[in-house]
Amino acid sequence: MNTSVIEAIERQKTTNLYDASKSIPDDEIRELVRLATFSPTAFHLQNWRFIAVRSPEAKARLRAVAADQPKVTEAAVTFIMVGELAVADVMADRLAGSVAAGFMPVEMVPGWEAAAKSLYFEKPQTQRDEAIRSATFGASGLIHAAQAMGLGTTPMIGFDPVGVSREFSLSASADFGRARVRVTLLTSAGRVSHQPRRTLGRSVVW
Numbered sequence: 214m215n216t217s218v219i220e221a222i223e224r225q226k227t228t229n230l231y232d233a234s235k236s237i238p239d240d241e242i243r244e245l246v247r248l249a250t251f252s253p254t255a256f257h258l259q260n261w262r263f264i265a266v267r268s269p270e271a272k273a274r275l276r277a278v279a280a281d282q283p284k285v286t287e288a289a290v291t292f293i294m295v296g297e298l299a300v301a302d303v304m305a306d307r308l309a310g311s312v313a314a315g316f317m318p319v320e321m322v323p324g325w326e327a328a329a330k331s332l333y334f335e336k337p338q339t340q341r342d343e344a345i346r347s348a349t350f351g352a353s354g355l356i357h358a359a360q361a362m363g364l365g366t367t368p369m370i371g372f373d374p375v376g377v378s379r380e381f382s383l384s385a386s387a388d389f390g391r392a393r394v395r396v397t398l399l400t401s402a403g404r405v406s407h408q409p410r411r412t413l414g415r416s417v418v419w
Contacts, residue, residue: 221360228365228405229284235404237289237364242267245358245402252354254347255299256329258307261351262394264293264381271381278376279399284367288401293377294352296344298337298393301330341395348397355400365405370398 246263254260266275267290275293276285285291304326311317333340356366374396378384383394 221357225356225360226365228288228367228401228403230406231284231287231289231365231401231403232406233287233403235289236267237403241362242290245355245362245364248358248361249351249354252350254350255343256304256307256325257311258297258299258303258329258343258347260297260299260303260344260347262293262295262297263351263355264295264383266291266293266381274380275372275377275399278380279369279372282369282371284369284401285399287403287406288365288367289403291399291401292352292355293381293383294348294355294397294400295383296346296348296395296397298340298395299329299333299343299347300340301326301333304329344395345397348395352398352400355402359402364402367401368398369401372396372399 242265246265249263250259250261266272266285269286272286272291275291276282279285305322308317308322308325312319312322333343352368356368359366377396377399378394383396
């Protein structure tokens with residue numbers, strides 16, 4: 214039994230106060246996302262996007278459509294977790310790495326494509342559900358990666374998905390191609406701010 218994993222789960226906390234004066238380097242943000250992408254997805258679709266909101270201007274725009282939550286602007290970065298609606302026509306691309314690495318024979322790919330098409334084609338509710346599941350798994354991986362790197366995190370659902378899509382041009386973004394997307398949740402990450410305590414002289418009685 215790997216007790217270190219259990220201990221990490223037991224230590225997991227949601228952060229409410231961030232030190233707004235401390236940033237996270239770009240390389241550290243990339244590493245957070247790299248680790249998060251080890252999370253599972255159906256058919257290895259990897260149908261997620263991690264949009265790192267970190268500039269003051271972008272944070273302000275996000276906070277305006279996220280119930281004015283202070284964590285959005287105080288944390289070093291807030292990720293907009295986006296799930297792409299599951300479709301079968303991306304399977305060959307998503308499985309190419311597994312084929313190249315020898316994990317999957319190329320002859321298996323058409324079978325996976327057919328199975329995914331059977332599950333998702335013209336089934337918008339199933340596509341939507343898969344998008345939400347994938348983005349949520351990704352956020353969970355991000356949270357655990359941040360914990361391992363000594364960062365606090367806050368998953369948030371208090372936001373206007375239409376407003377977030379509008380402010381960050383998700384539906385028209387070239388990065389998403391023609392895929393339809395679903396904003397699933399927000400996840401802030403940053404250095405934890407510890408509330409000041411009374412001095413020891415005011416707290417202890419001898």
